[in-house]
Amino acid sequence: MVDTVKFDPGMGEFVLDFNEYINDVYSQMMSLKTVHQKRARFKLYASKIERYMKNNISFYLGCLLWAYIIKTENEKAPKAIVGNTFLNMTQEQKDEFDYMIQVNFLENYFDSFERDTLYYIGKKQEIPADWKVILSLYSDFLELNNGFLSTKMTSDIKLPEKIAKIVFKQDINSVIQRAITDKNLETIIDTVKIS
Numbered sequence: 001m002v003d004t005v006k007f008d009p010g011m012g013e014f015v016l017d018f019n020e021y022i023n024d025v026y027s028q029m030m031s032l033k034t035v036h037q038k039r040a041r042f043k044l045y046a047s048k049i050e051r052y053m054k055n056n057i058s059f060y061l062g063c064l065l066w067a068y069i070i071k072t073e074n075e076k077a078p079k080a081i082v083g084n085t086f087l088n089m090t091q092e093q094k095d096e097f098d099y100m101i102q103v104n105f106l107e108n109y110f111d112s113f114e115r116d117t118l119y120y121i122g123k124k125q126e127i128p129a130d131w132k133v134i135l136s137l138y139s140d141f142l143e144l145n146n147g148f149l150s151t152k153m154t155s156d157i158k159l160p161e162k163i164a165k166i167v168f169k170q171d172i173n174s175v176i177q178r179a180i181t182d183k184n185l186e187t188i189i190d191t192v193k194i195s
Contacts, residue, residue, distance in 0.1 A: 005070045005154060007083040010180040015059040016052050019105045025049065042120035049113065050125075056106060057131045058185035060138035061192060064163065065172045067141070071157040078155035086149045099147025103139050130194040137162055165194055 025045050029038045070081070089097065110127045117125040137160055144158040145151060170191060179187040 004080045004082045005074065007081050007085075007148075007151075009066055009176060011059055011062045011066070011176070011185060014055070014180075014183060014185050016055055017102070018052055018056050018109075019102055021052060022049070022105075022109060039120045042116060046117060046121060046125075053106065053109075053113070053127075053131070054189065055185050056102075057134050058179075058187075058189040060103070061134045061166075062176055062179065062185060062188045064134075064138055064141055064159075065166070065188070065192070066176060067157050068159060068163060069173055069176075070154050071159060074154040078153045080153055081151060081156075084148060084151055086147065087152065089149070094149045097147065097149070099142055099149070100139070103135065103142065107135055107139070130189070133165060133194045134189070137165070166192055 029041050032038050032041060070079070086094070086097075110132065114125060114127060117123055140160040140162065141158075142148075144160060145156075151157060172192070175188055175191045179185050
């Protein structure tokens with residue numbers, strides 16, 4: 001019998017540093033002199049930005065669902081969690097670490113993306129409501145668990161009550177494993193319904 005579960009089943013390698021990517025894109029745009037050039041550059045990047053947002057939202061959803069699996073399946077006999085790299089941080093590093101930075105950045109960027117798409121491309125592009133719900137759930141999840149800085153056991157995991165908004169269309173563990181095998185986290189968000 002296995003007495004441990006993985007902190008990350010393998011999704012982490014596919015998450016992107018969205019903050020850094022967006023800063024690079026806008027830095028390039030701001031170096032251009034004319035609005036026409038900036039519009040052309042944004043148009044070039046818009047679909048990629050949207051894909052990157054969807055990838056990261058899918059990662060956050062995957063984390064929520066993985067936590068749900070390892071928490072509920074081991075409710076009666078909690079298991080040790082292996083691979084939580086946050087446990088290797090010193091207390092000083094933990095005190096200085098902002099585990100909400102990527103989530104807050106993405107949440108704040110949603111409005112910018114909608115506004116910039118309208119301004120630079122002339123098209124109304126709304127962020128899907130599901131993405132906003134997932135990001136809000138993940139934000140609550142991080143806060144409840146203090147960024148997982150000290151999470152060692154499945155019994156340590158706290159799930160947000162609103163996780164009930166997620167409807168599983170199929171076995172979620174299979175979906176997560178397929179997403180990892182296919183190196184496509186979007187599989188996760190495409191097979192889950194948010195009520």
